[in-house]
Amino acid sequence: MSGNKLKQMNITQEKIDDLNAVIKVELKEADYKEKVDNVLRDYRKKASLPGFRKGHVPMGMVKKMVGVNAMVDEINKILSDSLNEYLSNEKLDVLGNPLPKLEDQQKIDWENQTDFEFRYDVGLAPQFDLKLSDKYKFEYYKIKVDKKDLDKQVQDICKRYGKMSNPEVSEANDMLYGQFVELDGKEIKAGGIMHSSIIVIESVTDKKLKEELTGKQSGDQIDLDVKKISEHEADQAAAIGVKVVELKGIKSKFRFTIEKINRIEPAEMNQELFDKVFGPNQVTSEAEFRTKLEEQMSQGLVTESERKLKADIQTELLDKLKLNLPDAFLKRWIAASNEKPISPEQIENEYDQYAKGLKWQLIENKVIQDNDIKVNHEEVVEKTKDLLKQQMASMGLPTDNEDELGETANRVLQNQDEARNIYMMMYDEKLMGLYKSIFKLKEKEVSYEEFIKIVSK
Secondary structure: OEEEEEOOEEEEEEEOOOOEEEEEEEEOHHHHHHHHHHHHHHHHHHOOOOOOOOOOOOHHHHHHHHHHHHHHHHHHHHHHHHHHHHHHHOOOOEEEEEEEOHHHHHHOOOOOOOOEEEEEEEEEOOOOOOOOOOOOEEEEEEEEOOHHHHHHHHHHHHHHOOEEEOOOOOOOOOEEEEEEEEEEOOEEOOOOOEEEEEEEHHHOOOHHHHHHHOOOOOOOEEEEOHHHOOOOHHHHHHHHOOOHHHHOOOOOOEEEEEEEEEEEEOOOOOHHHHHHHHOOOOOOOHHHHHHHHHHHHHHHHHHHHHHHHHHHHHHHHHHHHOOOOOHHHHHHHHHHHOOOOOOHHHHHHHHHHHHHHHHHHHHHHHHHHHOOOOOOHHHHHHHHHHHHHHHHHHOOOOOOOHHHHHHHHHHHHOOHHHHHHHHHHHHHHHHHHHHHHHOEEEEEEEEHHHHHHHHHO
8 A cells, every 4th residue: 555645635545456446535624624614704705694784694604504515515626636636646547537435425424524534446557568560460452443433433423513404204313202102002091101202213222113213204103112212221211201210110012103303414524524623724634534533532542441451450459468457447437427327238238349449549549658659739730731722622722822721720720629630630640650660561452342342351
């Protein structure tokens, strides 16, 4: 057992094991009396009661009215400050926050006690060593942009910038707007579901239904099973205007009445399209347009490849280190710190994923500390400006006004959430750069289709 004096209080630590400890705080009346008296005197100055002039309520009456509450508040403030200072001075690497022992709280007699003893359970972070070296080996996937994927991207962009028309007869690439009505056998169900929405013909999973929806006109009706519209329950539910949980209880067929056929006429491959996508005169031919798109797609695939590499590194280091956590303490802390009530069953169901994330956070913090990785404000500003340039370029806006970019970046970083996200992004980039410089990476070229199969395993 170890202990040290802190602000006239005796605070001691009892280590239960490598991951758990109990901190005991002994509080004498002299530790809190002056602060409580100051609160009571201040209250007395402001108190106004019938029969007494303002500021002249007897102190005995003030103590009777608010004395216990004032003492509890001040003691809690002192405990919070002294615990934080103790943890800092002792350099304890704790997880979560100290949790008061409930049985101790129940024994306190706030009305009559003057001296107190408080005990807190503390969860300690595991201590470990981590040496990064080229003994760690990983496959690094270089994903090729297939011609068919590039062709599809070109088609999608032409559709996105295309014009909407309303033909008389439906074709395989059209969208049908109409009304779903629930049936009872062949008849409309009394009080049943009625909902207007859209069917995207090319997204329909049932081949027979897809064929049936083509060659139709406004006013035509089709009786169908909504489960054949899409393989995704969310799409099925949205089509008839219900929640996914309600879908399982619906066994009826529906009659879909076509009200309007929507068709997107793809934009022509010309300078107008090039300017809309990449900005004025950035691209001047179809060949340049496809090359630029391929570069963008390649960059996106690099991001996916690095995400896979990071996941593999994470799995390998977690498996290698096999860190233990103070699980019982953390489960109790999750329940105590959660803003909304959370059941023990929910904590158990979600704990493994939470623990995995926490272990990885500890590993990354260790790597950052051991390798003295830092991110400064100037770097964050430059990163924010780069992100703004990408966003503005995608909208066809000029990106050469450095003063304006700097001002906008600083405004963005005044938002704490945005700033934290960009700091985390930069730490992530620096960590990935470190991993790639140390670990042995074997490059493997794969198609996107092959990559998806690898990731899905």
